[in-house]
Amino acid sequence: MSEIKTQTVSASSKHKKNLLVVLALSGTYLIAEVIGGVLTNSLALLADAAHMLTDVVGLLLALIAIKIAERKADAAKTYGYYRTEILAAVINAVVLLGISIYVLYEAYLRFQNPPAVQSKSMLIVAGIGLIVNIIGMMVLRKDSGESLNMKGAYFEVLSDMLTSVGVMIAGVIMLTTQWYYADPLISAAIGLLIFPRTWRLLKEAVNVLLEGTPKDVDINNLRKLLEQTPGVIGVHDLHVWSLTSGVNAMSAHIITDNTYTRNELLKALTDQTTGSFKISHTTFQIEEDGYEEGPVHS
Template sequence: MGNVNTQAVSAAGKHKKNLLVVLTLSGTYMVAEIIGGIITQSLALLADAAHMLTDVVGLLLAYIAIRIGERKANQQKTFGYYRTEILAAVLNAVVLLGISVYVLYEAWQRFQNPPEVKSQSMLIIAGIGLVVNFIGMMILRKNSDESLNMKGAYFEVLSDLLTSVGVMIAGIIMLTTDWYYADPLVSALIGLLIIPRTWRLLMEAINVLLEGVPKGIDIMELRKSLEAIPGVKELHDLHVWSLTSGVNAMSAHVVVENRNDLNTLLKTLNDNATTNFKIFHTTFQIEDEGYAEGEIHL
């Protein structure tokens, strides 16, 4: 027996309006930063604008993935397009890792020959960026724990905020001391700070693609809870996985003591998994005690 709520909404889909607001803010600031970099002839601002461009593309991919993920299931995609959000999270993580590596490379290059930077103009524009990115980060922060896609978008904005802070710190140092090594030093620290967070995001997304047990679900506790239901003799071939963040699924073979009132038993099994373990889609195969199985997984 399978049970599915066709009206389920992915965790990221609940917050797409917030993502669109942040995308608009970041995109607007990116354009302003490009213009400011050209006017002030600041290479640091233009480089940061390139960093912003990558993040804006990442945010746009996240939003597009949510919209695609909302498309209804069909005969070819029986679970719908939920996994699109996870693919976007993987892509975001890969992009962020690429940015971090590039920042470290660029910092090394600047250590060899640090360029002179117009620090005062850089400070003003970076200050505006700090405010914009802080607003965006606060908008996405509440949603980042519910969805890998939203977490990826949150890290995009967080990396921008850290970049703005780094640019301001470097700007203050260069403005007061003319020590232009501050620019590559702060940039390297930013790159090193982004890598571990992004790596964790990538591993979580890959776990979903590999259909690993979702974070927050103890599969042994799930087994004990289901086997404790009256009428259930044994549970085997138990599998739990995620379609996307916040949309978990499971299947199990259930050995029953008797076949009286199976509908009530199935409803109890489903209600237990849904209420206690937040599993959105359940499939139970009912078996008699003597039913032979070729392979037992869990």
């Protein structure tokens, strides 16, 4: 049986410096935006500030999760602490959904009696925020495709970018027409836009926590590859799961005809599996035909 290694570097860990840069940018702008939202009396701007706050907290959480995940495995956590990155992604998604619901509620209240908004100041603050968020997205965009933790951080920044655009649109409308319904209307639209992407992120993260098959591993093709390996006459109890994004593991029971030694068979199975699929850790139980350990699964 192959030994499970636990020192694989997670996808998030490779990009933590970029995360730190975006965290510094977002934290600095958050302070300015809160002040601007209060002074201009803009719900859209305060909604943007609320999202920026979740950005800062979410980015910090993602960074902390990476640091924890880098800890070495021990007797209590034999797989290490990779899953903290997935927990961070779940928390980020849940917080974003909560903020979106709150913004929709506040927008509903303001539809009943929209207050006057200092549109010019609102535009200036939102414009600065848009620049900050675009920089953040450029820094994190490539990283987001490799890790759910980084994808959660990217979605935080993306949602703020959309909010900044919405705030600027509302600002232009109110500045030129004094139609203050634009503020809650744009805020509601922003809240609705954030939902689909965040929901998909949450589903992906929960799938990892439930040890579902990673989307980047075709388990049917994996089974065929194992069954076609010389010396193998059957495969059962095949399982594939993710420890975190970019770190997939698998285990399988292999029935052999004893054509090859166990070491030769293990090497062939491991080389083919890790070479053809995005799998970092393999565990094979070698059995002879007729051996029955218990109920056979998959």
